[in-house]
Amino acid sequence: MIENYDKITKVLASSLGLSVAELVRCYDRATTADFAALCELMCLGFGMVDNLSPEIIAWRYFDFTHNISDIFVLRYQGQLIGAVGAEPINIKVGDREYQGIRAADIVVHPDHGKRGIGAWMNLHLQHTFPIVMAMGSNERSDTMVRRLFRPMNCRHHFKILFSIKNYLGVRGWPAFLIKLISPPAALALFLLRKPHLVPLPQDYELAVSDNTEQLKLFFNSSHYQPRSANIALRSAEFCRWRYDLNPKSHFGVLHLHHKRGLVGYAIIKLNDSEIIKDFQLMDWDLFPEYRDEKHLRMLFSAAVNYALKQGAPSLCVMTSDQLSRNSLRKTGFSLRSLDDGFFLFAKGEVPAEVFDERKWFLSFCDTDEAL
CATH class of the missing domain: 3.40.630.30 (Gcn5-related N-acetyltransferase (GNAT))
Structure with a gap:
């Protein structure tokens, strides 16, 4: 679906009453000023989940790198209506390294569901990074993840x-x-x-x-x-x-x-x-x-x-x-x-062997469920 990114961006922008440029500007890394609203959004989307407590969110997305955060949020009319974690990872494929991300905790505000926001946020990450990994998916996001990523049957x-x-x-x-x-x-x-x-x-x-x-x-x-x-x-x-x-x-x-x-x-x-x-x-x-x-x-x-x-x-x-x-x-x-709870996207510049299930090393260290 990455080839349809521009088209989907236009459709989503139009549905929100924004221009394409405005939509893209509204989607950026969260700042510490977004923290309380982000925690509230996660609670709305997932309920009271131990792995998404404010303490865990602060550690996982605001403490790891020199970025202002490792979670992207979509702002609209003064509130956060979507978010997706983007944990930075260096991925070795063959003898080359690529700066990719591990996508996690995709959430959309219930008032803005079924607009394709979750899919678009992921597509934007795929448009930005050469490799995007996702580990596991819940029932609500499973269909979307399988549509946007290639399932790798190697766990x-x-x-x-x-x-x-x-x-x-x-x-x-x-x-x-x-x-x-x-x-x-x-x-x-x-x-x-x-x-x-x-x-x-x-x-x-x-x-x-x-x-x-x-x-x-x-x-x-x-x-x-x-x-x-x-x-x-x-x-x-x-x-x-x-x-x-x-x-x-x-x-x-x-x-x-x-x-x-x-x-x-x-x-x-x-x-x-x-x-x-x-x-x-x-x-x-x-x-x-x-x-x-x-x-x-x-x-x-x-x-x-x-x-x-x-x-x-x-x-x-x-x-x-x-x-x-x-x-x-x-x-x-x-x-x-x-x-096949390991899902992968890679741009054309990445060698095809990235999709060879026999050539991957994975452990619980790579997963969300074992935080």
């Missing part, structure tokens, strides 16, 4: 279960049956899981922290190189924002050392809310010479043991690359689902 969800009692309880089993079945089932789980876990060799060590400070050593090392896959690039600065500054932050950072040198990391989200208790393996990486099945299994095994010690009922992972998927299976994780 593989894995899970390893620790607590049969919790698993059966969530599924509504009677308490007496849970009490009867849980002990032998837990023993069976333990016996089945143990052979899959890889112990650390003597010259390897694992350290754990509750912040990403040590990741500066990883990303700033001369040994570090980004993965060869298509990827939204990570950095020490990004990790600090994503995890340390996150108001909902409750993460464990695992550091894998070899001969006293940091060679890899994994980040685990510790969920302990009443609704969500599954822990999530958010992200992981190793230096290039360690990016193999042997070392990934070490890292995944360490993540499993850490989650177990923290009392997690299970550990969930989302990934796309074949190496991680193979390593997860061999570490005892089970594939739960494969979905």
Whole structure:
């Protein structure tokens, strides 16, 4: 639809009684003066959602970059009638990098629905940036997102279960049956899981922290190189924002050392809310010479043991690359689902391999649902 951008812009401008130039001027990055109205708009559009509290909105869209904000708003007659998040990301495709964005939190004021405002705001981002990513979509925006972006069927969800009692309880089993079945089932789980876990060799060590400070050593090392896959690039600065500054932050950072040198990391989200208790393996990486099945299994095994010690009922992972998927299976994780909740737009200047589902690396770090 990007080829129809000019036409759609004219139609929307006319419906609002504006010229094309006026409409484009009305759509710009939010300022701090818009913050209260933006929070109100999000509440109108999504209801009272924990992931869109004023605290989260301030962190996500006003704290990350040197921009005045990372959310675009449409102003009309003195009020905000639309907004879309535009988290800046550097995306590596092949051996080139592109400055793209991750679109999120698309919202339109209820009084101005069904005018195509949400679609136009996304089209304007596509008109402006070479690559636009979107992760997941709610029921109201699903049709629009599928029309504007290409669905990429490469999100593989894995899970390893620790607590049969919790698993059966969530599924509504009677308490007496849970009490009867849980002990032998837990023993069976333990016996089945143990052979899959890889112990650390003597010259390897694992350290754990509750912040990403040590990741500066990883990303700033001369040994570090980004993965060869298509990827939204990570950095020490990004990790600090994503995890340390996150108001909902409750993460464990695992550091894998070899001969006293940091060679890899994994980040685990510790969920302990009443609704969500599954822990999530958010992200992981190793230096290039360690990016193999042997070392990934070490890292995944360490993540499993850490989650177990923290009392997690299970550990969930989302990934796309074949190496991680193979390593997860061999570490005892089970594939739960494969979905297309990753949507992509790229201009013609970007190589076609950007749409090759086999060449992407994704993790929960790339998603909205795991904030």
